[in-house]
Amino acid sequence: MLVxxxxxxxxxxxxxxxxxxxxxxxxxxxxxxxxPDTSVxxxxxxxxxxxxxxxxxxPRQQIVINMSPADIRKEGSAYDLPLAVGILAASGAxxxxxxxxxxxxxxxxxxxxxxxxxxxxxxxLMAKKNGFKGFILPIANAREAAVVDGLEVYGVNNISEVVxxxxxxxxxxxxxxxxxxxxxxxxxxxxxxxxxxxxxENVKRALEVAAAGGHNVIMIGPPxxxxxxxxxxxxxxxxxxxxxxxxxxxxxxxxAGKTDLCRSIMTSRPFRSPHHTISDVAMVGGxxxxxxxxxxxxxxxxxxxxxxxxxxxNVLEVMRQPLEDRRITISRAKFSVDxxxxxxxxxxxxxxxxxxHNHPTKECVCPPGAVQKYLNRISGPLLDRIDIQIEIVPxxxxxxxxxxxxxxxxxxxxxxxxxxxxxxxxxxGREGIFCNAxxxxxxxHEYASPDPTGLxxxxxxxxxxxxxxxxxxxxxKVSRTIADLDGSDQVKPxxxxxxxxxxxxxxxxxxx
Numbered sequence: 001m002l003v004x005x006x007x008x009x010x011x012x013x014x015x016x017x018x019x020x021x022x023x024x025x026x027x028x029x030x031x032x033x034x035x036p037d038t039s040v041x042x043x044x045x046x047x048x049x050x051x052x053x054x055x056x057x058x059p060r061q062q063i064v065i066n067m068s069p070a071d072i073r074k075e076g077s078a079y080d081l082p083l084a085v086g087i088l089a090a091s092g093a094x095x096x097x098x099x100x101x102x103x104x105x106x107x108x109x110x111x112x113x114x115x116x117x118x119x120x121x122x123x124x125l126m127a128k129k130n131g132f133k134g135f136i137l138p139i140a141n142a143r144e145a146a147v148v149d150g151l152e153v154y155g156v157n158n159i160s161e162v163v164x165x166x167x168x169x170x171x172x173x174x175x176x177x178x179x180x181x182x183x184x185x186x187x188x189x190x191x192x193x194x195x196x197x198x199x200x201e202n203v204k205r206a207l208e209v210a211a212a213g214g215h216n217v218i219m220i221g222p223p224x225x226x227x228x229x230x231x232x233x234x235x236x237x238x239x240x241x242x243x244x245x246x247x248x249x250x251x252x253x254x255x256a257g258k259t260d261l262c263r264s265i266m267t268s269r270p271f272r273s274p275h276h277t278i279s280d281v282a283m284v285g286g287x288x289x290x291x292x293x294x295x296x297x298x299x300x301x302x303x304x305x306x307x308x309x310x311x312x313x314n315v316l317e318v319m320r321q322p323l324e325d326r327r328i329t330i331s332r333a334k335f336s337v338d339x340x341x342x343x344x345x346x347x348x349x350x351x352x353x354x355x356x357h358n359h360p361t362k363e364c365v366c367p368p369g370a371v372q373k374y375l376n377r378i379s380g381p382l383l384d385r386i387d388i389q390i391e392i393v394p395x396x397x398x399x400x401x402x403x404x405x406x407x408x409x410x411x412x413x414x415x416x417x418x419x420x421x422x423x424x425x426x427x428x429g430r431e432g433i434f435c436n437a438x439x440x441x442x443x444x445h446e447y448a449s450p451d452p453t454g455l456x457x458x459x460x461x462x463x464x465x466x467x468x469x470x471x472x473x474x475x476x477k478v479s480r481t482i483a484d485l486d487g488s489d490q491v492k493p494x495x496x497x498x499x500x501x502x503x504x505x506x507x508x509x510x511x512x
Contacts, residue, residue, distance in 0.1 A: 003089040005099045007082040008126055009072050010119035012337035013251045013292070015126035017103075019068045020079075022086035027062025032083075034067030036074045037289075043077065043108075047084040050112035054160045059091035075289050078117040081106035081136070085162060094166050101133040104162070112159040116140040118257040121250055124148040134174070136162060142175040143264040144254060147247070149179070177264045183243060190236040190268070195408040197233065199395040200226055206390040206502055207346075208412050211237045212419035213481030214435035216323065216345040216385060218308065220504065221392025222362070223355045227348035231304045234346055235269045236409035238302070239417050245300045248340065252299055256292045270301035272343075276310040280318045290330045290337050295322050298343035308347040309377035316382050319345075323385045326432075347386065349378075360393060375505070387437060387474045388502040419484040436481045444473060448480040454493045461500045475499045 002023045008015040030044055051058045065083060067074050082104040088094040105123060106114040116138050124145035127135045134152035135145055142155025154172040156162055164170035194204060203219065207230060210217040219227045241249070250266045253259045259266070274283065274294045285293030295303060305311060322328045326342040351357035352371040357364045364371075383389075420435065426447060427433040439447065450458060458475065461467060479491050479499035486495065 001090050001092065001096075003086055003096045003099060005082050005086050005089070006103045006132070007067075007079055007105055008103060008119075008123040009074055010122055010255055011072070011335070012290075012339060013122055013248075013255050015119060015122040016069075016072060017126060017130055018072070018074065018079075020082050020086050021066045021068070022083070022090040023064045024059055024061045024087070024090040025064075028060065029062045029064075031062075031064045032067075033065070034070045034074060035072065036067060036079075037076075039077045040067075040074050040079050043080045043083055046077070046080055046108045046110060047087065049110040050080075050084060050108040050159050051088065053110065054112045054158065054163075056088065056093060056160075056163065057091075059087065059093075061091065063087060063090070073289075076118070077107040077115075078105045080108035081114060081159065081162065084108060084159060085166070088163065089166075094163055095168070096166075098133075098166065102136055103127045103130075103132045103134075104136045106136075106138045106156070108159060114138045114156055114158060119255045120145045121147065121247075121254040121259075124151055124153065125251075127151055136165075136172075143177055144250070144259055146175040146177040147179050147250075147264045179243075179265065182264055183241075183246060183267055190233075190409060192229075192233045193236055193409045194230075194233050194412060195405045197226060197230055197406055200230065200392065203230060203390055203392055204407075204412075206388055207234060208237060208416060209478060209481055209485065209498075209502070210234075210344070210346075210388050211412075212416045212485050213387075213423070213478065214344055214437040215387035215478060215481065216347075216437070217388040217390065218347040218349065218383075218386050218505070219390055219392050220349055220351050222350060222359050222394060225392045225394050227392060228304075228306055231273075231302070231306070231346045231348060232271065233409060234302045234304075234344075235271050237412045237416055238269050238344075239413070239420050241267060241269060241300070249300045252292050252296050252340065256297060258297065270298055271304065272298040272301070273304040273306065276305075276307050276312075278311070278315060280312065280315045283315050284318050284322060284328050284330075284341075285339050286330045290332070292339050293328070295319065295328060295341040295343055296339040299340045300342060301344070303343045303345050305345065305347040308349040309374055313377065313379070317379065320381055320385065323382075326438075345386070350374075351391075358391070358393075383505065384474075387478050389505040390502055391504045415485055418487075419481065422484045422487075436477050436484070439477055439480070441473060444476050444480075448476040448491050450476070450479070450491050450493070450496055454491060454496045457493050457496055458500070461496075465500070465503075467500075467503055471503045475503065478502055 007018045009018050048058050089096040120141035128148050128151040136154045139155030146153040152174045165172050272294050283293050322341040328339050328341045330337050352366045354365050356362040357371050479495040482495040483491050
């Protein structure tokens with residue numbers, strides 16, 4: 001008997017429909033075709049055990065299974081459930097009358113328990129798009145998939161529940177999620193708040209500007225000056241997730257298997273902080289079976305690179321294209337996948353190997369030329385993509401011991417949100433442009449042209465401070481954001497003056 005049922009293959013952050021055909025006939029062979037990988041081929045043993053432990057009989061017949069399209073590689077153990085149900089339906093142990101109405105995915109343990117899978121959300125979105133009545137999957141992933149409106153999502157614990165459901169002996173209760181309510185209530189207070197940061201008002205202002213315009217930022221300062229502390233608080237001042245951003249980010253984390261199974265959707269912006277020993281593949285994504293890298297897991301959030309010069313040069317160089325395009329393409333011989341990579345990069349570094357160059361009280365012990373050599377570990381093209389470069393000095397004792405609370409993140413966030421709203425209004429109708437950091441050179445002339453007084457200030461600053469030519473566009477972008485925070489339509493000289501102060505590393509004598 002021949003039966004057809006359906007599963008899914010995840011490619012990138014989207015899912016593709018997989019048709020599974022199972023035919024039972026006279027013979028004793030078991031054949032599985034359609035480009036399955038090793039974990040799919042090994043499903044035979046898991047399926048046999050799961051079926052027999054639950055009091056069912058594995059058919060002693062020739063079983064031929066085809067998974068189409070045959071040119072798409074089928075990866076992972078999540079095909080166990082549809083394969084097992086297909087075998088039982090082809091042998092007559094399960095009714096096949098409504099099999100085609102449902103999409104099924106899930107890994108089987110030897111006792112028939114259905115284990116969690118990766119990519120439940122993109123699979124559910126694909127199931128709805130293809131008009132399926134319902135989606136049967138592990139109960140641990142049910143809330144994640146249930147955010148898709150218009151699709152019945154059934155979470156199951158064991159294969160016996162699925163068999164009883166198709167045979168009409170048991171009803172499954174669909175999982176329901178009030179997406180709007182959960183999304184609204186999930187916007188809880190952040191663990192870290194800028195009110196806990198003593199002093200460093202100029203750095204907090206720079207981070208506010210970076211958040212308001214989506215600018216990449218690097219902090220240079222000695223150990224213990226608060227670089228990591230402030231970076232961890234960046235998500236607390238970024239604009240709250242929109243529902244569309246939350247769904248897109250949840251899809252990426254779902255594919256990577258990094259979603260919180262207790263939540264149906266991500267409600268706060270991601271903060272990723274990879275160690276400096278990370279490989280280039282782990283950073284940008286890829287591998288034999290491509291998976292999202294750290295830059296994609298940080299999509300719509302913050303990627304924090306602590307001790308930036310300690311990262312491998314290959315790792316830093318492969319980030320140049322994603323920083324510009326906000327996407328990363330992983331190409332292989334037979335296929336390629338795209339992952340979003342619209343992150344905000346926050347980097348931190350010591351000013352020199354010993355950490356005390358330009359320290360107000362401690363002497364730098366690095367030999368001559370060591371500071372410039374340390375800085376040269378970061379290439380010019382990568383530094384060119386960092387709009388704000390801010391130097392940090394240690395907090396004096398008077399500030400550390402001050403019991404007065406600093407400004408809260410919520411207050412800073414309100415100003416950031418207002419500035420972002422001005423940018424969204426300005427760039428409406430321009431596809432792919434959402435913030436000032438994404439402006440092209442032509443748009444700079446349209447939206448960020450300084451008046452004659454500001455132009456003279458900028459010329460004088462570039463000549464007196466020996467700023468590099470690449471600093472010009474960055475200063476205009478940042479000054480446009482400062483003007484937005486100030487509620488000004490025109491970029492004024494005071495906005496340019498503040499933006500010039502955020503180009504520390506462009507000064508030719510900084511490392512001397």
